[in-house]
Each structure stands twice: as structure tokens, then as C-alpha cells.
Amino acid sequence: MPKNKGKGGKNRKRGKNEADDEKRELVFKEDGQEYAQVLRMLGNGRCEAMGIDGTKRLCHIRGKLHKKVWISGGDIILIGLRDYQDDKADIILKYNSDESRLLKAYGELPATTKINEGTIDEGEEEGEGGYLEFIEEEDVDRI
Numbered sequence: 001m002p003k004n005k006g007k008g009g010k011n012r013k014r015g016k017n018e019a020d021d022e023k024r025e026l027v028f029k030e031d032g033q034e035y036a037q038v039l040r041m042l043g044n045g046r047c048e049a050m051g052i053d054g055t056k057r058l059c060h061i062r063g064k065l066h067k068k069v070w071i072s073g074g075d076i077i078l079i080g081l082r083d084y085q086d087d088k089a090d091i092i093l094k095y096n097s098d099e100s101r102l103l104k105a106y107g108e109l110p111a112t113t114k115i116n117e118g119t120i121d122e123g124e125e126e127g128e129g130g131y132l133e134f135i136e137e138e139d140v141d142r143i
Contacts, residue, residue, distance in 0.1 A: 026099055026102055026103070027078065027093055028103075028108060029078060029108070032080060032081050032083075033078055033079065033080055033081065033092065034051045034052065034053060034078075034079050034081055034089070035051070035052045035076065035077075035078060035079075035103070035108060035109055036049040036050060036051040036052065036057065036059070036076075036077050036078075036079045036089070037049060037050055037052075037074065037075070037076055037077070037113065038059075038071060038072065038073050038074060038075045038077060039056070039073060040073050041071065041072065041073060042058075045060060045061040045066055046058060046059065046060055046061070047059050047061070047071060047091070049077060049079065049089070049091075051079065051089075052109060052110060052113070055086070055087075056087075057079065057086075057087055057088060057089045058087060058088050058089075059077070059079055059088070059089045059090065059091050060088070060089070060090050060091065061091045062090050062091060062092065065091060065093075065094070069094050071091065071094055075094055075095070076094075076095045076099075076100040076103065076109070076113075076115065077091050077092075077093065077094050077095065078091075078092045078093040078094075078095070079091055079092060080092050097115060100115045101115060
């Protein structure tokens with residue numbers, strides 16, 4: 001029989017997520033980072049996200065989060081911008097719903113951001129269930 005060289009099987013790997021219940025410190029964005037909301041998951045560790053600056057980007061889940069943090073449509077994430085590719089970014093952190101509400105309360109996220117669980121349908125009309133809603137300068141003058 002072969003010698004057992006590992007430290008356990010798949011059940012041991014499943015039980016590693018111990019830090020779920022602990023509160024963590026709220027992380028704010030720095031230079032070269034942006035808040036975004038996941039529009040849809042694409043597979044292969046990628047997703048499509050809308051940044052609060054109004055840019056739709058293809059985001060890649062970094063290896064530290066891969067298979068440890070589950071990201072779905074509608075989640076608020078922190079992305080690292082790339083200097084050489086404006087339409088691509090890397091997911092650095094996923095905020096849970098409590099942290100997302102705190103970011104909104106601190107004014108980091110726009111007041112029109114809807115923090116709901118679930119996917120975003122692209123076929124919906126503007127203002128009717130969309131998650132990020134951006135106001136153009138002409139609209140601000142009308143208000």
C-alpha cells in the first residue's frame with residue numbers, strides 16, 4: 001500500500017473556514033483601487049463588474065480568494081486597477097452585506113447603490129431594480 005504523505009483529505013480542506021463569525025476591520029480603498037459591484041459571474045475565476053466610477057470591467061479573482069471566498073452577482077467588491085489595462089482589474093476583497101452598508105453610511109459608495117443579494121439582470125430598465133445608478137451632469141442640473 002502507498003504511504004500517506006498528505007495531511008488529510010477533502011473533508012479537512014472543507015473545515016478550514018473558521019474565521020467566518022469573527023468581525024474584521026473595514027478596509028477602505030487606496031490609490032489604484034476602486035469599489036465595484038459584480039454584474040455577473042463568467043466562470044474560470046472571472047466576473048464582470050461595474051465600478052462606482054461608471055466603468056464596466058472584466059475582473060479576475062486572485063488566487064488567495066479563489067475557492068475560499070464565494071462571489072456572486074450583486075456583491076460589493078474592492079478591485080485593484082491595472083496600469084496597463086483599463087478594462088481589466090483584479091478582485092482584492094469581497095465585502096459582506098454589513099460591511100457594504102457601513103461603506104454606504106460612510107459615503108464611500110454612492111447613495112443610489114442597492115445592496116441586495118442576487119444577480120443583476122441586464123434586460124431591466126434603468127432605475128427599475130438596477131444596482132448602480134449613475135447621474136449624468138445634465139441630470140444634476142435638472143434636479
